[in-house]
Amino acid sequence: MPGAALDPVAYLRATPPFHAVPQPLFDRAASALEVGFYPAGARLVRVGGEPLRHLYVIRKGAVRLERHGQVLQVLEEGETFGYTSLITGRATLDVIVDEDLVAYRLPAAEFDALLADAQFAGHFAVGLAERLKSSLEHSAVATFQSDLSLPVGRLVRRPPLWIGAEATIGDAARLMSAERVSSLLVRGDPPGIVTDHDFRDRVLAAGRGPETPVAAVLSRPLRTAPEGAPLHEAWAVLIDAGVHHLPLVRGDEIMGVVTAGEVLRQSAQGPVAVLRGVERLASRESLPGYARKVTEMAAALLAGGLDAAAIAGFVARLNDALVARILRFAEADLGEPPAPYAWLALGSEGRMEQTLLTDQDNALVFGDDGAARRPYFEVLAERVNEDLELAGFPRCPGGFMARRWLGTLSEWRARFEGWLDRPAPQALLEAAIFLDWRRVAGRLDVSPLQAVLAGAADRPVFLRFLARAALGFKVPASLRLRLRGEASTLDLKQQGLAPVVFLARCYGLEVRPQARSTLERLAAAREAGALSAETEAAVAEAFRFLVGLRLRLQLQAVSEGRPPGDAVAMSSLPGIERSRLKESLRAVRGLQERAQLHFKVDF
Amino acid sequence: MRLRSPAWDGVVYWALDLETGGLDPRRDAILEVGMVPIRDAHVRLGEGWRTLVRPEGNVDPRSIAAHQLVARETRDAPPLGDVMREVDRRLDRHVLLVHHRGVDVPFLRRGYRDAGLRWRNPVVVDTVELLFRQARRAHRLRPELPAEPPTVNLSAAREQLGLPAYEAHDALSDAVATAELFLVLRQALGARTLRELT
CATH class of the missing domain: 3.10.580.10 (CBS-domain)
Structure with missing residues (x-):
C-alpha cells in the first residue's frame, strides 16, 4: 500500500507492547486491524457469557471491568483488554463501555501470532498466574532479554x-x-x-x-x-x-x-566499573562525582533490562564499599579507633532498596569500652557525614545522621528497647527508620541490637502502633485514577511504596526480625502463614513494579536536569503501564485491608 | 408492499473518497481513490485500498492545495479504466458510503462512463446528510437552542463528535475517517435499519 501508514496503524505501532514487535509480524497483525465504535453503556462481554474474540486497544473513551456489579478497573486511552478472554477462552469479567469508545481490535488468530514474539508475549504472561487465579486483567512490565542477561x-x-x-x-x-x-x-x-x-x-x-x-x-x-x-x-x-x-x-x-576487566568491558557503566573507581579513590578530593557515576550505572542497568530490586542491590554494595573507603580515610587521619565500632545504614539503604542516592540515613555504634573516648567517634562521624555529602549523599533533613545519632552499644540497646516498650508517635517515626538498620562497616558485634528487634514479636502493642502508622498512608482507589481531573497524578512514594514498606516491616518484625528488605519480609510473612501466597505474590509484584517505575521516572528527570521526585502524571504513562500501576495500587490496598485485620488495628 | 429494510449492520458498506483535480465532474480529473469496507459494524483496515489515477482531464492548479498531488506522482499511475474496474469489483452490490454525495457520486458516474462500465446505482449513505439529520434531531430535542447548521468539514465534524484527529488526508485516510464518522452518527441517530440511513 503506497503512502504513510494509516493513522490507526501508526497509533497501534506506537502503543506498547506493539512498539517492539518485529516489522513483518506487526504488518501481518495490522492487516487484520479493525476499528469499532461502542456507545457508552454497551456491554462488550458478560461474566460466563461468550468470551471476547478480539484484543482491544482503546483509542478514545473508557471501559469498566466489573464483576458482580463491582467495578474492578477503568481502562482508558492506550490500554488493552480482551486478552484474558483470548488466553483462557472464558469470559471472567463484565466489560462495559464507560465513555463512548473508539477501539482498534485484532482477531484472536493475529493475537496468537503476535504471542510468538517473546517480548510481546512477556507483556501478557508476567503475572498471568495470579491474573488467572483472580481472573483480573492486568498487563505486565517488560522482562526482556538484554546484554546483562547474556x-x-x-x-x-x-x-x-x-x-x-x-x-x-x-x-x-x-x-x-x-x-x-x-x-x-x-x-x-x-x-x-x-x-x-x-x-x-x-x-x-x-x-x-x-x-x-x-x-x-x-x-x-x-x-x-x-x-x-x-x-x-x-x-x-x-x-x-x-x-x-x-x-x-x-x-x-x-x-x-x-577477569573483572573482561566483565567490565561488557558495560563501561557497570557496577564493577564503579567499584573499581571506589577502590582507586586516592583521597577525599576524588569523592565528588561518585553520585553521578552511580546514577549513570543505574540508568545503564535499567536500560539493560535489569529489575530495579537487583539494581538497588548493586547500589547498596557500592555505597557500602564507599563507606568502608571513607572510614579508612578518617581512621588514617584520626588514628586507630579506641574501641570497635559499627557504621549503620538506616532506612532504604539499610533495606538495600536505594536506587538513586538520596538523603543520608546513618548511625554510629561503638563498644562500651569506648565510652570515655566519645569525642573520637564524634569527630569520626562528622568526617564521614561530610565525606558522604561530598560524594553526593545530601544531608538528611530529618537529621538521621551519625554525627547526631551515635552512642555506645548499651545506649543504643536502651534506645531500641524504649521504642519497643513505649511506642509514641515521634518514637515511631524514629523507630521506623532505625528498625531497618544494617551494619555496613566496622568490627563491632551488633548482635545485641538484633536481639532487641527479635523481641518485637512479643510486643503486639508496638506492632499494632506501627501498623496503624503504616495504614495512615492513603492509597487511592485505582478506579479514581484517571487521565484527567482530580486524581490524575500520584505520589509513588507516599501513595504506593511507603504503605508496602511500612507494612512489610510490621510483618517482618513479627515473623523474621533479621529480614531487612521489603520483599524478604513479605516472603517471610507468607512462609509464616501471616499472608496468603496470593496476596504476597500480588504485593511483591506491585512493589517491584512501583520501584522500577519510580526509578525510571527519576532517571528521566535527572537526564532532563530536573530534581527527581515521586509525583507521576497518569497522562505521562503509556497505557500498559497505567494498567499495571492501577493493578499495583489495588494490590497495595489489599495488603492494607489484610494488615488491618492481622494487626487488629481499629480506627 | 414495501420490502423490509435490512438491519444497518447486516449489510456491507464501502467508504470511498476521491481526490480530484477540481470540483467540476464534467471536466476535472480523478487523481486518487481510497476505499475501505465496514463489515459487521467494524471498519476493516486490512481491506483498505488506495490508488493514484493517471489524470484524464483537467487539474486545476488551485486543487493541488487540497490533494497535495503533483503531476509527477500521478503520471505513472494506472489509467482510469483499470481503477474504475477495481472500484466496481469492490463495490459490487454493497452500499456506497461517502462524505458529501454531491461531489463523489457525479465523479464516480463519469468515471464509470469513461471506463465503459454500467453505473450500478448503489444505495448511497452520505455522512454529510447524516450530520444535517443529527442537527435537526438535536433541534427537535432542544428547541430552545438556536438552530445552527452543522459542521460538515470532515475533520471538524469528527472532532466535534469526539473522534481522534488524523494527520494524513490521502483518499484512504479520508475513507477511514468517513467510515468512523458514520459509525458514530449511526449510533447518535439510533438508526436500526439501512433505510433509516439513506
Whole structure:
C-alpha cells in the first residue's frame, strides 16, 4: 500500500507492547486491524457469557471491568483488554463501555501470532498466574532479554591454564608471561588460583623471592560461577568476593577464567566499573562525582533490562564499599579507633532498596569500652557525614545522621528497647527508620541490637502502633485514577511504596526480625502463614513494579536536569503501564485491608 | 408492499473518497481513490485500498492545495479504466458510503462512463446528510437552542463528535475517517435499519 501508514496503524505501532514487535509480524497483525465504535453503556462481554474474540486497544473513551456489579478497573486511552478472554477462552469479567469508545481490535488468530514474539508475549504472561487465579486483567512490565542477561561463559577466550602447587612463583610468572594471562589455576583438592596481584602483594611486598612455592601464595577454595550465569550475577560475585578473577564452571569442570576487566568491558557503566573507581579513590578530593557515576550505572542497568530490586542491590554494595573507603580515610587521619565500632545504614539503604542516592540515613555504634573516648567517634562521624555529602549523599533533613545519632552499644540497646516498650508517635517515626538498620562497616558485634528487634514479636502493642502508622498512608482507589481531573497524578512514594514498606516491616518484625528488605519480609510473612501466597505474590509484584517505575521516572528527570521526585502524571504513562500501576495500587490496598485485620488495628 | 429494510449492520458498506483535480465532474480529473469496507459494524483496515489515477482531464492548479498531488506522482499511475474496474469489483452490490454525495457520486458516474462500465446505482449513505439529520434531531430535542447548521468539514465534524484527529488526508485516510464518522452518527441517530440511513 503506497503512502504513510494509516493513522490507526501508526497509533497501534506506537502503543506498547506493539512498539517492539518485529516489522513483518506487526504488518501481518495490522492487516487484520479493525476499528469499532461502542456507545457508552454497551456491554462488550458478560461474566460466563461468550468470551471476547478480539484484543482491544482503546483509542478514545473508557471501559469498566466489573464483576458482580463491582467495578474492578477503568481502562482508558492506550490500554488493552480482551486478552484474558483470548488466553483462557472464558469470559471472567463484565466489560462495559464507560465513555463512548473508539477501539482498534485484532482477531484472536493475529493475537496468537503476535504471542510468538517473546517480548510481546512477556507483556501478557508476567503475572498471568495470579491474573488467572483472580481472573483480573492486568498487563505486565517488560522482562526482556538484554546484554546483562547474556551468559558470562560467552566471555571465555580460552581453556584455563593449570600449574602444580609444587611449582615456584618464578615458573608461574614465566608461564603467565608466555601465555599472556593474569592468573593460573593451581592443581589440588580443592583447586586454587594465583594471580599477578598475588605476586605483588604476597610475594614482592612480603619480601619473598621467585623460588617461593605457588602453594604458599595461592587462594582457595575458588569463588566460581556457573558458565550459564547471566552477566549481572557474575558482577555480583566479583563484587561480593572482592576478587578480580572468576573461574566459570560447567558441572564439576572449570571451563575458563574471566577477569573483572573482561566483565567490565561488557558495560563501561557497570557496577564493577564503579567499584573499581571506589577502590582507586586516592583521597577525599576524588569523592565528588561518585553520585553521578552511580546514577549513570543505574540508568545503564535499567536500560539493560535489569529489575530495579537487583539494581538497588548493586547500589547498596557500592555505597557500602564507599563507606568502608571513607572510614579508612578518617581512621588514617584520626588514628586507630579506641574501641570497635559499627557504621549503620538506616532506612532504604539499610533495606538495600536505594536506587538513586538520596538523603543520608546513618548511625554510629561503638563498644562500651569506648565510652570515655566519645569525642573520637564524634569527630569520626562528622568526617564521614561530610565525606558522604561530598560524594553526593545530601544531608538528611530529618537529621538521621551519625554525627547526631551515635552512642555506645548499651545506649543504643536502651534506645531500641524504649521504642519497643513505649511506642509514641515521634518514637515511631524514629523507630521506623532505625528498625531497618544494617551494619555496613566496622568490627563491632551488633548482635545485641538484633536481639532487641527479635523481641518485637512479643510486643503486639508496638506492632499494632506501627501498623496503624503504616495504614495512615492513603492509597487511592485505582478506579479514581484517571487521565484527567482530580486524581490524575500520584505520589509513588507516599501513595504506593511507603504503605508496602511500612507494612512489610510490621510483618517482618513479627515473623523474621533479621529480614531487612521489603520483599524478604513479605516472603517471610507468607512462609509464616501471616499472608496468603496470593496476596504476597500480588504485593511483591506491585512493589517491584512501583520501584522500577519510580526509578525510571527519576532517571528521566535527572537526564532532563530536573530534581527527581515521586509525583507521576497518569497522562505521562503509556497505557500498559497505567494498567499495571492501577493493578499495583489495588494490590497495595489489599495488603492494607489484610494488615488491618492481622494487626487488629481499629480506627 | 414495501420490502423490509435490512438491519444497518447486516449489510456491507464501502467508504470511498476521491481526490480530484477540481470540483467540476464534467471536466476535472480523478487523481486518487481510497476505499475501505465496514463489515459487521467494524471498519476493516486490512481491506483498505488506495490508488493514484493517471489524470484524464483537467487539474486545476488551485486543487493541488487540497490533494497535495503533483503531476509527477500521478503520471505513472494506472489509467482510469483499470481503477474504475477495481472500484466496481469492490463495490459490487454493497452500499456506497461517502462524505458529501454531491461531489463523489457525479465523479464516480463519469468515471464509470469513461471506463465503459454500467453505473450500478448503489444505495448511497452520505455522512454529510447524516450530520444535517443529527442537527435537526438535536433541534427537535432542544428547541430552545438556536438552530445552527452543522459542521460538515470532515475533520471538524469528527472532532466535534469526539473522534481522534488524523494527520494524513490521502483518499484512504479520508475513507477511514468517513467510515468512523458514520459509525458514530449511526449510533447518535439510533438508526436500526439501512433505510433509516439513506
